Amino acid sequence: MQAPDSTRQQILQAAFDTLRDRGFAAATSRAVAERGGFNQALVFYYFGSMDTLLLAALDWTNEQRLAAYRTALAGAQTVDELFATAAHLFEEDRDSGHVTVVSQMIAGSIARPELAPETLERMEPWLELCEQTLERVLGKSPLTQMFPTRDLAYGIVTFYLGANLLTHLEGDRARAEALLARLRELEPLASGLFSRSGGAP
Amino acid sequence: MQAPDSTRQQILQAAFDTLRDRGFAAATSRAVAERGGFNQALVFYYFGSMDTLLLAALDWTNEQRLAAYRTALAGAQTVDELFATAAHLFEEDRDSGHVTVVSQMIAGSIARPELAPETLERMEPWLELCEQTLERVLGKSPLTQMFPTRDLAYGIVTFYLGANLLTHLEGDRARAEALLARLRELEPLASGLFSRSGGAP
Amino acid sequence: MQAPDSTRQQILQAAFDTLRDRGFAAATSRAVAERGGFNQALVFYYFGSMDTLLLAALDWTNEQRLAAYRTALAGAQTVDELFATAAHLFEEDRDSGHVTVVSQMIAGSIARPELAPETLERMEPWLELCEQTLERVLGKSPLTQMFPTRDLAYGIVTFYLGANLLTHLEGDRARAEALLARLRELEPLASGLFSRSGGAP
Amino acid sequence: MQAPDSTRQQILQAAFDTLRDRGFAAATSRAVAERGGFNQALVFYYFGSMDTLLLAALDWTNEQRLAAYRTALAGAQTVDELFATAAHLFEEDRDSGHVTVVSQMIAGSIARPELAPETLERMEPWLELCEQTLERVLGKSPLTQMFPTRDLAYGIVTFYLGANLLTHLEGDRARAEALLARLRELEPLASGLFSRSGGAP
DNA sequence: TATGAATGAGTTTTCATTCAT
DNA sequence: GATGAATGAAAACTCATTCAT
Numbered sequence: 001m002q003a004p005d006s007t008r009q010q011i012l013q014a015a016f017d018t019l020r021d022r023g024f025a026a027a028t029s030r031a032v033a034e035r036g037g038f039n040q041a042l043v044f045y046y047f048g049s050m051d052t053l054l055l056a057a058l059d060w061t062n063e064q065r066l067a068a069y070r071t072a073l074a075g076a077q078t079v080d081e082l083f084a085t086a087a088h089l090f091e092e093d094r095d096s097g098h099v100t101v102v103s104q105m106i107a108g109s110i111a112r113p114e115l116a117p118e119t120l121e122r123m124e125p126w127l128e129l130c131e132q133t134l135e136r137v138l139g140k141s142p143l144t145q146m147f148p149t150r151d152l153a154y155g156i157v158t159f160y161l162g163a164n165l166l167t168h169l170e171g172d173r174a175r176a177e178a179l180l181a182r183l184r185e186l187e188p189l190a191s192g193l194f195s196r197s198g199g200a201p
Numbered sequence: 202m203q204a205p206d207s208t209r210q211q212i213l214q215a216a217f218d219t220l221r222d223r224g225f226a227a228a229t230s231r232a233v234a235e236r237g238g239f240n241q242a243l244v245f246y247y248f249g250s251m252d253t254l255l256l257a258a259l260d261w262t263n264e265q266r267l268a269a270y271r272t273a274l275a276g277a278q279t280v281d282e283l284f285a286t287a288a289h290l291f292e293e294d295r296d297s298g299h300v301t302v303v304s305q306m307i308a309g310s311i312a313r314p315e316l317a318p319e320t321l322e323r324m325e326p327w328l329e330l331c332e333q334t335l336e337r338v339l340g341k342s343p344l345t346q347m348f349p350t351r352d353l354a355y356g357i358v359t360f361y362l363g364a365n366l367l368t369h370l371e372g373d374r375a376r377a378e379a380l381l382a383r384l385r386e387l388e389p390l391a392s393g394l395f396s397r398s399g400g401a402p
Numbered sequence: 403m404q405a406p407d408s409t410r411q412q413i414l415q416a417a418f419d420t421l422r423d424r425g426f427a428a429a430t431s432r433a434v435a436e437r438g439g440f441n442q443a444l445v446f447y448y449f450g451s452m453d454t455l456l457l458a459a460l461d462w463t464n465e466q467r468l469a470a471y472r473t474a475l476a477g478a479q480t481v482d483e484l485f486a487t488a489a490h491l492f493e494e495d496r497d498s499g500h501v502t503v504v505s506q507m508i509a510g511s512i513a514r515p516e517l518a519p520e521t522l523e524r525m526e527p528w529l530e531l532c533e534q535t536l537e538r539v540l541g542k543s544p545l546t547q548m549f550p551t552r553d554l555a556y557g558i559v560t561f562y563l564g565a566n567l568l569t570h571l572e573g574d575r576a577r578a579e580a581l582l583a584r585l586r587e588l589e590p591l592a593s594g595l596f597s598r599s600g601g602a603p
Numbered sequence: 604m605q606a607p608d609s610t611r612q613q614i615l616q617a618a619f620d621t622l623r624d625r626g627f628a629a630a631t632s633r634a635v636a637e638r639g640g641f642n643q644a645l646v647f648y649y650f651g652s653m654d655t656l657l658l659a660a661l662d663w664t665n666e667q668r669l670a671a672y673r674t675a676l677a678g679a680q681t682v683d684e685l686f687a688t689a690a691h692l693f694e695e696d697r698d699s700g701h702v703t704v705v706s707q708m709i710a711g712s713i714a715r716p717e718l719a720p721e722t723l724e725r726m727e728p729w730l731e732l733c734e735q736t737l738e739r740v741l742g743k744s745p746l747t748q749m750f751p752t753r754d755l756a757y758g759i760v761t762f763y764l765g766a767n768l769l770t771h772l773e774g775d776r777a778r779a780e781a782l783l784a785r786l787r788e789l790e791p792l793a794s795g796l797f798s799r800s801g802g803a804p
Numbered sequence: 805t806a807t808g809a810a811t812g813a814g815t816t817t818t819c820a821t822t823c824a825t
Numbered sequence: 826g827a828t829g830a831a832t833g834a835a836a837a838c839t840c841a842t843t844c845a846t
Contacts, residue, residue: 007809007810021311022311022312023308023309023310023311023312024226024308024311024312025225025226025309025312025313026311026312026313027312028835028836028837029836029837029838030835030836030837038810039810039811039812040811040812040837040838041810041811041812041838041839041840042809042810042811043837043838044837044838044839045808045809045810045811046809048838049837049838050836050837050838100311103308103366104308104311106366106367106369106370107224107225107304107305107308107309107366108224108226108308109224109369109370110223110224110227110301110305110369111223111224111225111226111227112226112227116369116370119370120370120371123367123370146386146387147383147386147387148383151379151380151383154367154376154377154379154380155360155380155383155384157363157367158360158363158364158366158367158377158380159356159359159360159363160363161362161363161366161367162358162359162360162361162362162363162364162366163359163363165304165307165308165359165362165363165366166307166324166355166358166359166362168307168310168311168317169307169310169317169320169321169324170321175355176355176359178352178355179352179355179356179359182348182349182352182356183356185347185348186347186348208826208827229818229819229820230819230820230821231818231819231820239827239828240827240828240829241820241821241828241829242821242822242823242827242828242829242830243826243827243828244820244821245820245821245822246826246827246828247826250820250821251819251820251821409830409831423713424713424714425710425711425712425713425714426628426710426713426714427627427628427711427714427715428713428714428715430814430815430816431815431816431817432814432815432816440831441831441832441833442816442817442832442833443817443818443819443831443832443833444830444831444832445816445817446816446817446818447829447830447831447832448830450817451816451817452815452816452817502713505710505768506710506713508768508769508771508772509626509627509706509707509710509711509768510626510628510710511626511771511772512625512626512629512703512707512771513625513626513627513628513629514628514629518771518772521772522772522773525769525772548788548789549785549788549789550785553781553782553785556769556778556779556781556782557762557782557785557786559765559769560762560765560766560768560769560779560782561758561761561762561765562765563764563765563768563769564760564761564762564763564764564765564766564768565761565765567706567709567710567761567764567765567768568709568726568757568760568761568764570709570712570713570719571709571712571719571722571723571726572723577757578757578761580754580757581754581757581758581761584750584751584754584758585758587749587750588749588750610805610806631839631840631841632840632841632842633839633840633841641806641807642806642807642808643807643808643841643842644806644807644808644809644842644843644844645805645806645807646841646842647841647842647843648805648806648807651842652841652842653840653841653842
């Protein structure tokens with residue numbers, strides 16, 4: 001009646017939307033089905049369980065965003081290019097709701113411990129991508145000496161998740177926006193701190 | 202046989218514990234009652250609804266921790282004292298579960314939108330305390346010029362929440378710990394950047 | 403609103419009735435609640451799960467019937483008294499539906515293996531009572547020599563369950579009745595075979 | 604690649620296996636399809652409904668076993684031959700699961716009353732075969748005078764079903780086996796009681 | 805002949821909440 | 826102040842069955 005796996009897609013999309021707009025605790029099979037306008041039982045027909053569906057939705061957005069990040073970041077060679085690219089990617093994430101879904105899955109993993117290892121596993125590629133990019137762009141600099149790219153990557157992801165959590169609390173995003181804008185202004189400073197030749201004066 | 206409002210206290214404590222150990226989505230009236238070993242209906246007798254109880258639990262931990270922070274931070278005059286005090290307070294938070302409860306309430310606020318403004322309101326004192334402390338300790342420095350204490354405070358809280366979210370994903374806290382340790386190592390750097398007299402001693 | 407545990411009783415009775423009239427596979431929480439005219443959730447409020455309720459219903463009828471059997475059988479001293487008493491008890495069982503419930507629980511235990519050990523355990527007292535009664539009434543006879551009371555007891559219970567299973571297949575109970583009548587006619591024969599003095603001619 | 608109605612056969616076999624291993628209440632179309640490794644809808648394509656399939660599975664095993672019984676019993680002329688043959692057939696039944704399926708269908712017929720008359724009908728040939736065999740082998744004897752072969756047949760089937768029900772409750776079949784062994788030992792006694800010439804050689 | 809997709813009604817169980825006592 | 830009882834709605838998930846292809 002419908003194109004082969006368009007229904008599967010529809011369910012994934014509805015799950016993603018529900019997770020984004022209503023959060024983990026409200027992402028029930030009924031809510032997803034209502035959101036997507038399909039029969040509740042279809043969730044189980046295609047995914048077997050809510051856990052599986054939620055993780056699949058996480059995979060789905062992860063794949064899309066990782067691809068976008070990989071493509072965009074590949075072009076960034078300098079610290080200021082990195083800042084510009086990252087700022088743009090962040091905006092896309094915010095608009096798509098990607099990080100909301102990620103942070104809701106992480107927050108929800110405490111209520112459903114079975115999800116924790118699966119969700120964690122899905123965070124790894126981000127840490128790796130972040131670390132690799134930092135390494136490539138920053139290289140050896142006085143700051144990466146004392147603050148390894150591995151930890152820096154972890155810190156960035158951490159910050160990013162926290163920012164998303166808070167963003168949703170406030171109706172508008174004024175403060176989070178302001179913070180990001182500030183961070184962008186730090187770029188010259190970061191450029192200095194992280195510049196490859198930054199060691200010898 | 203028990204102090205007048207000890208029951209209320211018991212319920213608050215049980216709500217806090219449940220929120221911390223099982224997360225927002227699993228913090229049901231039954232779970233709280235089981236945790237505290239009291240009758241499920243008491244939740245509604247004392248608090249009227251789960252939402253109210255959860256917010257009261259947030260208030261409860263907030264008050265305790267804010268008091269502790271205020272006392273401890275009052276003694277910090279220099280950047281390195283601030284780092285030391287903050288590190289100690291963070292450890293206490295981690296041990297008590299305070300930040301877990303906060304981040305779970307924030308994450309849950311998307312599923313129960315009625316909670317959002319209430320939870321947000323309860324974040325304000327933290328931002329203010331953070332800002333005031335930064336202002337007092339850092340004063341006017343080249344960095345606070347370009348990165349206002351208001352935004353810095355927001356950034357710190359953001360980071361802190363994100364860190365807690367991630368901590369729970371991993372069984373051990375190895376990575377989050379490592380990151381915090383690194384941050385502490387940054388203190389000399391921060392001391393330089395934020396010193397009131399702006400650089401040369 | 404109601405007498406203390408009359409609701410519990412009501413649920414037990416409804417479960418028993420449902421098991422008897424509609425069988426194991428149709429003894430759902432909804433069916434039981436409809437039968438008893440109470441809220442479906444009460445089943446779980448009082449018994450926690452359907453398995454527990456079904457076993458409790460089995461316990462309930464078991465206790466009643468065991469008590470009746472113990473009282474009635476205690477008076478039977480001779481083989482013919484035993485036949486008469488047993489015939490009467492069987493009729494009561496048939497009328498109450500006791501054995502139907504037992505056999506349905508046994509049959510259902512293959513679909514819900516968790517029930518099997520519990521159900522089996524609840525059969526033991528019957529085997530014991532049966533064996534003890536046979537021992538007391540038959541004593542040492544040529545036949546109990548070659549056919550021990552333990553096995554005889556098992557055989558009687560076996561037969562009884564089978565009879566009940568079949569009874570339900572037929573709208574009327576004509577054939578099962580006829581069989582029981584025949585068995586009663588066997589009494590003089592049994593009297594001879596099992597008479598204590600039956601050995602020496 | 605497969606014989607014309609091998610699919611039908613496959614489904615029958617899977618239904619039989621499911622009924623035997625998981626019982627009536629768990630013999631769902633999905634369970635059968637999983638068991639046989641075919642599409643769930645095939646059940647309805649070939650049999651129209653679960654009821655029909657289950658009855659067809661009963662027919663299937665009935666036909667096979669009835670044929671085996673007819674062949675084997677035809678050779679039994681004396682009581683001891685009958686005992687030996689029956690013992691062997693019983694063992695085959697136990698191994699194939701035939702009686703389990705029969706007793707599960709009988710037990711399930713109370714939950715689905717539509718099945719009852721159909722299942723009953725499928726018991727008739729057994730009663731007839733049993734009766735005819737008893738008549739042929741026992742003929743007119745003092746005991747068959749007072750205990751007609753019709754009732755005796757019914758009693759044997761009854762006992763047989765009950766034995767199967769109980770067998771499944773216990774993990775091992777120790778007790779049921781012991782009982783059957785005992786019954787076999789009764790053969791000399793039975794030979795005497797049922798001998799055509801009524802007693803004195 | 806066969807199947808993947810789909811569904812409405814059902815399953816067990818849990819939810820927040822109310823209320824009489 | 827406290828509680829056991831009760832409930833309607835909702836949770837995740839399964840059911841037998843249909844249907845277009």
